[in-house]
Amino acid sequence: MFGKITRHLSRLRAAAELAFGARPDMLAEARRLMALEAIADPKERHDAFFEYLNWKALREGFEIYNKNLMWQDEPAFWDIWNASPYAGTQRHDRKFVLWSMARSTRHLPGDTAECGVLDGASSYLICSAREDGGLSEHHAFDSFEGLSAPGPEDRPRTSAAFHWTAGDLSVPIEETMLKLGRFGNVRYHRGWIPQRFGEVAARRFSFVHVDVDLYQPTKDSLTFFYPRLVPGGILLCDDYGYHTCPGARRAFDEFAATTPERSVVHLPTGQGFLVKRGPPADGG
Numbered sequence: 001m002f003g004k005i006t007r008h009l010s011r012l013r014a015a016a017e018l019a020f021g022a023r024p025d026m027l028a029e030a031r032r033l034m035a036l037e038a039i040a041d042p043k044e045r046h047d048a049f050f051e052y053l054n055w056k057a058l059r060e061g062f063e064i065y066n067k068n069l070m071w072q073d074e075p076a077f078w079d080i081w082n083a084s085p086y087a088g089t090q091r092h093d094r095k096f097v098l099w100s101m102a103r104s105t106r107h108l109p110g111d112t113a114e115c116g117v118l119d120g121a122s123s124y125l126i127c128s129a130r131e132d133g134g135l136s137e138h139h140a141f142d143s144f145e146g147l148s149a150p151g152p153e154d155r156p157r158t159s160a161a162f163h164w165t166a167g168d169l170s171v172p173i174e175e176t177m178l179k180l181g182r183f184g185n186v187r188y189h190r191g192w193i194p195q196r197f198g199e200v201a202a203r204r205f206s207f208v209h210v211d212v213d214l215y216q217p218t219k220d221s222l223t224f225f226y227p228r229l230v231p232g233g234i235l236l237c238d239d240y241g242y243h244t245c246p247g248a249r250r251a252f253d254e255f256a257a258t259t260p261e262r263s264v265v266h267l268p269t270g271q272g273f274l275v276k277r278g279p280p281a282d283g284g
């Protein structure tokens with residue numbers, strides 16, 4: 001797609017410059033683009049375009065995703081994602097991190113949970129990552145009426161920034177159940193967090209995904225699930241590094257400061273996580 005657009009632009013630019021006269025640097029760039037276009041081998045052309053666009057983006061202060069990262073060709077992930085009802089709808093790097101973490105904890109005892117499920121894309125990946133992992137249950141907590149009312153902690157720093165309102169991101173539970181229908185181990189807990197947490201108070205968890213965008217439900221989720229996380233288990237917050245979710249970050253930082261782990265690992269995908277420490281080794 002970008003190849004077509006770039007080719008079209010380069011032709012327009014070359015024509016305009018020939019017609020109206022142009023700066024030498026612009027002409028040189030148009031010639032460079034035309035030379036790229038003339039490369040016959042598709043792989044070679046793709047790589048050359050990548051190099052060109054990367055150079056151009058860096059000059060303008062943008063960054064193009066590194067094409068040498070192996071996750072972009074990881075069949076275990078893509079086979080699941082492309083066969084899912086969510087293919088093509090989301091940023092893949094975040095979803096890959098989620099899937100990879102859910103998978104990396106599959107050998108641990110305990111269930112999985114998600115707080116903030118929407119139509120189920122993340123729960124789908126969590127369940128898929130655990131399909132070969134035995135009999136654990138996946139617990140899905142959501143109001144299915146959208147967000148609760150944002151509090152003062154959720155106010156963005158600038159008035160121009162996007163801000164949430166109660167009821168945003170509402171999806172009917174039936175839609176979520178339909179999309180997650182192939183997983184027999186999903187337990188739905190519909191209601192406002194933390195009202196339904198008591199239903200899983202006796203269970204233990206190896207992976208918990210918190211994705212409720214706001215301060216209070218994030219804090220309530222972490223406070224409830226952390227003590228029930230097995231050693232080595234992961235608490236992942238989807239919203240940690242988003243300007244649009246200042247409350248989620250504050251909640252996780254405040255909570256993490258009260259734990260032995262002390263702080264949150266912040267990822268460039270916007271996610272934040274902590275791995276619960278195990279008891280010290282004998283004699284350690």
Ligand SMILES: C[S@@+](CC[C@H](N)C(=O)[O-])C[C@H]1O[C@@H](n2cnc3c(N)ncnc32)[C@H](O)[C@@H]1O
Nearest residue numbers: 116117118122142143146147148192193211217
């Ligand atoms: C960003 S969406 C979740 C996206 C989902 N994890 C995914 O990956 O597709 C946030 C969800 O949190 C739910 N939510 C927000 N505040 C809540 C609260 N206080 N109690 C229950 N659910 C809440 C909303 O209903 C919404 O479905």
